[in-house]
Amino acid sequence: MSNxxxxxxxxxEIPSTKVYEDDSVLAFRDxxxxxxxxxxxxxxxxxxxxxxxxxxxxxVVAHIFAVIPQIAAAEGLKNGYRVVSNCGEHAGQTVPHxxxxxxxxxxxxxxxx
Ligand code: AMP
Numbered sequence: 019m020s021n022x023x024x025x026x027x028x029x030x031e032i033p034s035t036k037v038y039e040d041d042s043v044l045a046f047r048d049x050x051x052x053x054x055x056x057x058x059x060x061x062x063x064x065x066x067x068x069x070x071x072x073x074x075x076x077x078v079v080a081h082i083f084a085v086i087p088q089i090a091a092a093e094g095l096k097n098g099y100r101v102v103s104n105c106g107e108h109a110g111q112t113v114p115h116x117x118x119x120x121x122x123x124x125x126x127x128x129x130x131x
Contacts, residue, residue, distance in 0.1 A: 044060050053123050
């Protein structure tokens with residue numbers, strides 16, 4: 019997607035603070051961290067949101083969830099962390115490229131909504 023912020027970050031056209039990268043996945047630090055550790059994990063291929071995950075493209079999502087524990091371990095999140103994906107307007111999604119937030123480094127609030 020030519021006008022997608024996270025596609026541009028994945029392509030290296032916009033800088034990011036990378037913490038993990040392979041052929042299909044990129045993880046980088048959130049520009050406005052909500053916790054001491056706040057990392058975004060994205061597929062390099064454009065998927066708009068959780069709503070865009072299908073049987074055809076879900077392998078990268080499975081791969082993301084294999085990578086997340088590696089990132090958490092590398093970040094020293096041994097007391098736990100939260101993985102969140104906001105999908106659509108009511109969830110407050112602001113960047114329409116699938117991403118998973120990793121939040122940790124402090125006790126997180128229990129509220130889900
Ligand atoms: P969401 O609101 O769930 O769509 O999450 C989008 C996230 O992207 C927010 O937490 C933003 O702070 C973050 N963000 C926006 N622009 C950038 C950027 N250039 N680099 C890193 N994180 C960003």
